[in-house]
Amino acid sequence: xxxxxxxxxxxxxxxxxxxxxxxxxxxxxxxxxxxxxxxxxxxxxxxxxxxxxxxxxxxxxxxxxxxxxxxxxxxxxxxxxxxxxxxxxxxxxxxxxxxxxxxxxxxxxxxxxxxxxxxxxxxxxxxxxxxxxxxxxxxxxxxxxxxxxxxxxxxxxxxxxxxxxxxxxxxxxxxxxxxxxxxxxxxxxxxxxxxxxxxxxxxxxxxxxxxxxxxxxxxxxxxxxxxxxxxxxxxxxxxxxxxxxxxxxxxxxxxxxxxxxxxxxxxxxxxxxxxxxxxxxxxxxxxxxxxxxxxxxxxxxxxxxxxxxxxxxxxxxxxxxxxxxxxxxxxxxxxxxxxxxxxxxxxxxxxxxxxxxxx
Amino acid sequence: xxxxxxxxxxxxxxxxxxxxxxxxxxxxxxxxxxxxxxxxxxxxxxxxxxxxxxxxxxxxxxxxxxxxxxxxxxxxxxxxxxxxxxxxxxxxxxxxxxxxxxxxxxxxxxxxxxxxxxxxxxxxxxxxxxxxxxxxxxxxxxxxxxxxxxxxxxxxxxxxxxxxxxxxxxxxxxxxxxxxxxxxxxxxxxxxxxxxxxxxxxxxxxxxxxxxxxxxxxxxxxxxxxxxxxxxxxxxxxxxxxxxxxxxxxxxxxxxxxxxxxxxxxxxxxxxxxxxxxxxxxxxxxxxxxxxxxxxxxxxxxxxxxxxxxxxxxxxxxxxxxxxxxxxxxxxxxxxxxxxxxxxxxxxxxxxxxxxxxxxxxxxxxxxxxxxxxxxxxxxxxxxxxxxxxxxxxxxxxxxxxxxxxxxx
Numbered sequence: 113x114x115x116x117x118x119x120x121x122x123x124x125x126x127x128x129x130x131x132x133x134x135x136x137x138x139x140x141x142x143x144x145x146x147x148x149x150x151x152x153x154x155x156x157x158x159x160x161x162x163x164x165x166x167x168x169x170x171x172x173x174x175x176x177x178x179x180x181x182x183x184x185x186x187x188x189x190x191x192x193x194x195x196x197x198x199x200x201x202x203x204x205x206x207x208x209x210x211x212x213x214x215x216x217x218x219x220x221x222x223x224x225x226x227x228x229x230x231x232x233x234x235x236x237x238x239x240x241x242x243x244x245x246x247x248x249x250x251x252x253x254x255x256x257x258x259x260x261x262x263x264x265x266x267x268x269x270x271x272x273x274x275x276x277x278x279x280x281x282x283x284x285x286x287x288x289x290x291x292x293x294x295x296x297x298x299x300x301x302x303x304x305x306x307x308x309x310x311x312x313x314x315x316x317x318x319x320x321x322x323x324x325x326x327x328x329x330x331x332x333x334x335x336x337x338x339x340x341x342x343x344x345x346x347x348x349x350x351x352x353x354x355x356x357x358x359x360x361x362x363x364x365x366x367x368x369x370x371x372x373x374x375x376x377x378x379x380x381x382x383x384x385x386x387x388x389x390x391x392x393x394x395x396x397x398x399x400x401x402x403x404x405x406x407x408x409x410x411x412x413x414x415x416x417x418x419x420x421x422x423x424x425x426x427x428x429x430x431x432x433x434x435x436x437x438x439x440x441x442x443x444x445x446x447x448x449x450x451x452x453x454x455x456x457x458x459x460x461x462x463x464x465x466x467x468x469x470x471x
Numbered sequence: 472x473x474x475x476x477x478x479x480x481x482x483x484x485x486x487x488x489x490x491x492x493x494x495x496x497x498x499x500x501x502x503x504x505x506x507x508x509x510x511x512x513x514x515x516x517x518x519x520x521x522x523x524x525x526x527x528x529x530x531x532x533x534x535x536x537x538x539x540x541x542x543x544x545x546x547x548x549x550x551x552x553x554x555x556x557x558x559x560x561x562x563x564x565x566x567x568x569x570x571x572x573x574x575x576x577x578x579x580x581x582x583x584x585x586x587x588x589x590x591x592x593x594x595x596x597x598x599x600x601x602x603x604x605x606x607x608x609x610x611x612x613x614x615x616x617x618x619x620x621x622x623x624x625x626x627x628x629x630x631x632x633x634x635x636x637x638x639x640x641x642x643x644x645x646x647x648x649x650x651x652x653x654x655x656x657x658x659x660x661x662x663x664x665x666x667x668x669x670x671x672x673x674x675x676x677x678x679x680x681x682x683x684x685x686x687x688x689x690x691x692x693x694x695x696x697x698x699x700x701x702x703x704x705x706x707x708x709x710x711x712x713x714x715x716x717x718x719x720x721x722x723x724x725x726x727x728x729x730x731x732x733x734x735x736x737x738x739x740x741x742x743x744x745x746x747x748x749x750x751x752x753x754x755x756x757x758x759x760x761x762x763x764x765x766x767x768x769x770x771x772x773x774x775x776x777x778x779x780x781x782x783x784x785x786x787x788x789x790x791x792x793x794x795x796x797x798x799x800x801x802x803x804x805x806x807x808x809x810x811x812x813x814x815x816x817x818x819x820x821x822x823x824x825x826x827x828x829x830x831x832x833x834x835x836x837x838x839x840x841x842x843x844x845x846x847x848x849x850x851x852x853x854x855x856x857x858x859x860x861x862x863x864x865x866x867x868x869x870x871x872x873x874x875x876x877x878x879x880x
Contacts, residue, residue: 331877351874358873359813363789370792391788394781440778447781451773456764456780457581457757460788463517464510 117177120159120170124178127154128185141279143245144188148213151189158209160195165209172376176317176368183318183432184325186424188280190215190242192314197307198250205261205297212247215240215266218311218436222253222287224260224296231291233262236284239435243283244271252304253296259303263295276435278427306380309389311436313371316389316396319432320364322425323400326407327361329422330354333411344410353406360399367392384462390446391460393437400429508567509574516578519551524582530844531583531758533826533851536751537660537712537858539585542622548579548586549619554593558601563614569802573795577750583758583848587661587712592616592623596669598745599689603730603738608691612667624665624694626656626716627739633658634868637683637736641672641718643690649724650674652690655717662701662714667693670718671735687735691727698722708839708854746863748797748811753790753818755859756825756852760787762845763829776832783825790818809876812869819859819866826852 127150151157160175161167175195182191190213198216199209217237224233237243237251246266253262269285276282334345334354344350371388378385404426408415415422433439450459523529523544532539548554556572558564576594579586597616600609615621632639641654652672662668668691675686692699698721704713730738760783767773767780793814800807830837830853837850860866874880 334879345879348871351879352867352870354877354879355813355870355873356816358877359817362810362813363793363817366796367789367792370796387788391785394785395789398782398786439782443778443781443785445781446784447777447779450764450780450784451767451777454765456761456784456787458517460784460791461577461581463513464506 117174120174121177121181123154124156124181125185127151127156128181128187141188141275141281143190143213143242143281145213147187148189151191152211157191157194158199161199161203161209165203167209173369173372176313176372179314179317180321180324180365180368183321183428184425186278186322186325186428188242189213190246192311192318193241196310196314200310201250201252201261201299201303201307202263204303205299207261207263207294207297210248210263213242213245215242215246215249216307217243217249217251217285218307220251220253222251222262224253224255224262224291226255227290230293231260231262231296232289233264233291233296234288236286238284239274239276239282240285242281243285244273245281249285252299252307258298259301260296261299261303262291264289264291276431278424278431280428280431302381308436309375309380309386312393312442313368313375313389315432315436316364316368316392317372319396319400319429320361320368322428322432323361323364323403325425326403326422326429327357329415329425330357330407330410333414337414350410353410357403357406360403364396364399367395387446387449387459390437390442394439394442394446397433397437397439400433404429505568505570509571512567512571513574513578516553516575520578520582520584523584529585531762531848532585533583533758533848534755534855534858535583535758536580536586536590536755538587538710538851538855539583540587540661540664541585542588542620542664544585545588545619545622547619548589549617553579554589554619555597555613555617558597558613558617562601562609563617564597565617570798573750573798577754577791580750580754581757581761583761588622588664589616589619591625591661591665592621594749594751595625595742595746596623598742599669599729599738602741603689603734605726607726608729612691615666621667622661622665624659624662624668624714624716626659626662626668626670628658629655630657634865636671636739637687639671639673639687641670643672643674643688643723645674646722649722650690650728652692652718652721652723655715657713657715658704659714659716660712662694662716663703663711665694667691668699668716669729671739674732674735684736686733688732689729689735689738690723691729692718692721692723693727696721706855707857743864744797744801744806744808744811746811747808747815747869748794748801750791750794752815752863753787753794753821755819755822755855757787759829759845759848759852760784760825762848763833766845776829779828779832783828786821786824790814790821794818809873812864812872815863816866816869816873822852822859823856826856 155168156178158167159170163169179192193216194214198214202209217240219239220237222233222235224231233253240249248263248265251262253260268289269287272284274282274284334350335343337344371392374388375385411422414420450456453459529544552565553575555564556567557569560566600612612621627636629639643650643652670690670692671687672690673686674688677683677686698719700717702715703711704715705711764780797807797811797814829849833849835846837853838846839850841847
């Protein structure tokens with residue numbers, strides 16, 4: 113690992129580790145404003161932005177590495193939404209990235225109409241991560257002829273609170289607001305495809321982190337918990353289950369990192385990147401649920417409580433399976449692509465493995 | 472400059488396995504050059520396979536590295552320089568990188584090409600010979616292996632020594648100028664076609680208190696040989712790939728000892744990361760998926776299986792990353808045995824899942840004797856599936872290896 117990456121990960125670990133949530137399951141978690149402030153102070157909140165935006169000029173691999181840690185420590189802040197998604201949209205449109213917790217509305221139906229030197233923005237957005245607690249959010253809004261990136265102050269919308277099964281806010285917002293011309297910019301139509309791939313990759317990375325935390329908790333438990341006069345990790349059936357979790361974690365991790373490298377090298381719009389990201393999310397979903405199930409079996413009743421930290425990561429794995437790409441839909445997409453080409457192997461194995469050529 | 476490639480940096484984040492410091496002596500420009508060579512090579516292999524398929528020189532099949540026996544095809548590959556890729560030129564090889572070999576074999580396996588004849592010679596015996604063989608042995612065997620004309624069998628398992636290989640009973644007794652082998656090997660793939668067999672035998676009787684891994688040695692026995700009897704063990708399909716190989720006081724001269732006497736265990740276990748992480752550990756049933764995708768319009772109601780196909784492709788893509796990552800690490804001189812054990816567990820489980828999932832999705836009966844390649848491949852994938860998770864270390868043994876690395880045993 114390069115020294116830069118090691119330092120970055122050490123810093124991100126130090127910042128994120130101490131902020132693990134302690135709230136109960138039936139609470140909706142508040143956005144961790146204290147953590148957000150630390151992220152801004154340390155530069156992690158603007159890691160991937162250009163220097164002209166006060167950013168760290170970090171590449172995709174660095175950002176994904178931080179997202180994995182955010183997933184591992186169940187960070188209650190919109191890092192993926194602010195940098196990989198919303199912030200990226202703003203910079204694509206040539207707009208400035210504001211301070212304060214920024215989120216992104218992917219599932220939205222918004223229209224904007226030019227109105228006396230400004231814009232009238234109307235419509236709704238669903239399941240906006242940390243929506244009502246954010247200071248502003250980014251979305252794509254359409255005019256009859258083109259797509260626009262819009263930057264909306266969160267206080268301008270009417271919010272209905274909701275949450276995923278991990279308690280992370282996923283709020284709905286209704287909008288009927290006037291935006292200034294500096295809050296709206298046109299953008300190419302293909303941007304929404306890339307946005308959904310970015311969301312998928314970011315979520316897979318967070319799942320890799322959550323899975324790794326589950327694995328650590330499982331290993332600690334089976335080495336310390338005794339039954340029948342022995343630590344349970346000495347039982348062969350337990351050993352095999354732990355070994356499988358380790359393999360599953362590795363699979364999510366390696367596939368996430370490999371897709372990241374592909375996207376960083378070729379851009380998200382190459383067909384190689386698209387296949388990589390789709391495959392990564394499907395496998396993260398499948399393995400994530402297997403890991404959660406097996407971990408709860410190994411921790412028994414102890415892990416089935418709101419006191420135990422295990423649920424922070426398992427409920428996230430379950431939630432994130434459904435966010436930014438569900439398996440049934442992605443599998444149809446991948447399968448259709450293979451059938452359209454009439455080729456299976458060549459779809460998953462490009463002739464030139466660009467990832468390897470950049471090592 | 473001492474640095475580590477990005478793959479190794481990712482590996483350091485894995486929950487298992489100590490991070491090993493390693494040197495990447497190859498500079499960036501050279502790596503790019505190698506990658507271009509590999510892309511060219513892949514293009515050549517693909518074009519060749521297309522021609523071969525079009526001309527009907529082979530029919531794609533599942534589990535082709537066990538069951539796809541074709542000396543003609545092996546010779547053709549040898550002529551093209553696609554066997555013994557990593558063997559030095561002075562032994563008839565091609566001195567290419569380990570990743571070049573990886574590219575060739577993954578293309579051949581994905582296409583279901585008949586590679587069984589030369590498989591063990593190319594994958595297992597040639598690397599062992601390069602590592603431990605005498606100059607005379609290398610000159611004797613390697614050129615013929617690279618030419619696709621010399622086939623090997625690997626004599627390891629026995630009736631009472633399967634997963635517990637160190638419990639083997641085949642003995643080699645010392646004579647004045649050689650050894651006399653007695654015992655029998657079981658499940659020996661391709662021995663009935665092989666020009667030679669490598670036998671792991673006990674040369675020093677096991678005494679109490681000493682590790683059973685001591686006192687084992689490897690011998691190369693040219694076939695046919697006096698005192699060697701090869702009996703077929705038929706698979707549940709009736710196919711003949713496995714054998715019992717009986718050694719009745721077979722004379723082997725000193726020149727046929729592979730490596731050092733007493734070092735047999737270390738020699739056979741040293742290459743496990745190669746054997747357990749290669750593309751043959753996840754592609755055994757892939758030809759079935761390829762056949763299905765290429766002709767899905769003829770399958771009734773394809774809507775039912777589009778998503779199934781997509782799910783299998785996602786898993787295959789992921790396994791390819793896992794397998795390829797280890798191939799890269801091996802090419803850099805690392806030996807990630809734990810990660811290789813994980814790939815084999817995940818990959819062979821996928822081989823079985825692919826067969827089972829498609830058995831439950833394709834609306835045509837699996838049939839080994841059908842004229843329809845899809846029905847045949849489905850039958851091959853399913854009927855061969857018990858082997859995938861057994862050969863080369865059962866998945867239970869592999870999970871034990873992983874558990875041990877985690878400090879659980």
